[in-house]
Amino acid sequence: MAQNTVEKTPLTLLGLGAMGTALARTWLAAGHPLTVWNRTPARASALAAEGAGVAESAAEAVAANTLVVVCLLDDTSVDEVLAGADLSGKDLVNLTTGTPAQARARAEWARARGARYLDGGIMSVPPMIGVPQAGAYVLYSGSRELFERHQGALAVPAGTTYVGEDAGFAALFDVALLSAMYGMLAGAAHAFALIRKEDIDPATLAPLLADWLAATAPAVHRTAGQLRTGDYTKGVVSTLAMQVAGTPTFLSTAEQQGVSPELLTPYFALMRRRLAEASGEEDLTGVIDLLLR
Known part of the structure; x- marks a missing residue:
């Protein structure tokens, strides 16, 4: 029962580029309730037929679930997309590619807004996501407690490797x-x-x-x-x-x-x-x- 509960953890995903879409489809296929948002609405709409809930705004998507995964173009995009969202009490997992310094600053930024934070570095290309034998994995750093809490859900699209409490280590x-x-x-x-x-x-x-x-x-x-x-x-x-x-x-x-x-x-x-x-x-x-x- 506990494993089943972890597998069905509801989550929000912001960003539906090639990687974000691959992540979304893998979580949906595994039965996770998923809310998505993307600047280009057509990409989000395409996932509705596969069972995703489509939010009209990033703020609405963030409000839908405790676990919020961000997979955007760059660090500046994270600022822009989350500017109007209420992050208090949220578990923010940032899979956007950035530098160690950006990850550390983002962790402080998240904490100042009442969120718990994990940074991630995806060691994969989109076709490897959701294919266990492909060897894809994601590096995670930041709150160990947060990582352990959501490891079951995070491990659905790709393997997970925790590299330390320092939020910058995954990027490094x-x-x-x-x-x-x-x-x-x-x-x-x-x-x-x-x-x-x-x-x-x-x-x-x-x-x-x-x-x-x-x-x-x-x-x-x-x-x-x-x-x-x-x-x-x-x-x-x-x-x-x-x-x-x-x-x-x-x-x-x-x-x-x-x-x-x-x-x-x-x-x-x-x-x-x-x-x-x-x-x-x-x-x-x-x-x-x-x-x-």
């Missing part, structure tokens, strides 16, 4: 993970560029590349351990000195293949700088310290 983890993704994609782009002018089917490289990236990914655990202890020489497989010595080969190959090295040279420059300042027997972890201002 979100950007950290996406930054790593872009770094990986940059490396993949360089790899494909190297073979682009050759008689090589990119589909031949793709599985090798995917397997190689998957095999190297666990190295982040060694990096984390070194950062915790401050010992950057522990568990080193390829020393900084060895890796710096190998960089000319990468640059020469790029030149020979007619490929710009601009995706590699900033990192190689940091590696050389670290080697000049520290022990060549350490790992690449010391590069992280060079990035801190």
Whole structure:
């Protein structure tokens, strides 16, 4: 009975872009009473046929339920949409993408208006929402009590990962993970560029590349351990000195293949700088310290 009660928690959703619509349809399919609002009424109307209640204003939608989820374009949109809403006693879950500073300020803003607050970072694209095997999840930070109270409902569209009481942590983890993704994609782009002018089917490289990236990914655990202890020489497989010595080969190959090295040279420059300042027997972890201002 308790689980059934959690599953049927009524909620309000403000914002029906591609992500908001995916969230709405998943909650509706799971039987949650859902009130929706969107600046473009047609998007909200389309969900009425699937069982959603459509509010005429954001204030009316907020008034309908205690749990209010916001999934808008940006932080400024949150200000505009909630300007006339009474948030006293509400549980506000903000899934709008923003910075850690914006999340912390929004948490204070919510508390000043009598609301409890959770910030969220969605690690997913809309087609992954509501598909358990897709691996989608949402990072949450802020009130742990609020997270635990609504975790059942929040877990319906995607998995949930709580990262701390600091409201800014979800946004921080979100950007950290996406930054790593872009770094990986940059490396993949360089790899494909190297073979682009050759008689090589990119589909031949793709599985090798995917397997190689998957095999190297666990190295982040060694990096984390070194950062915790401050010992950057522990568990080193390829020393900084060895890796710096190998960089000319990468640059020469790029030149020979007619490929710009601009995706590699900033990192190689940091590696050389670290080697000049520290022990060549350490790992690449010391590069992280060079990035801190």
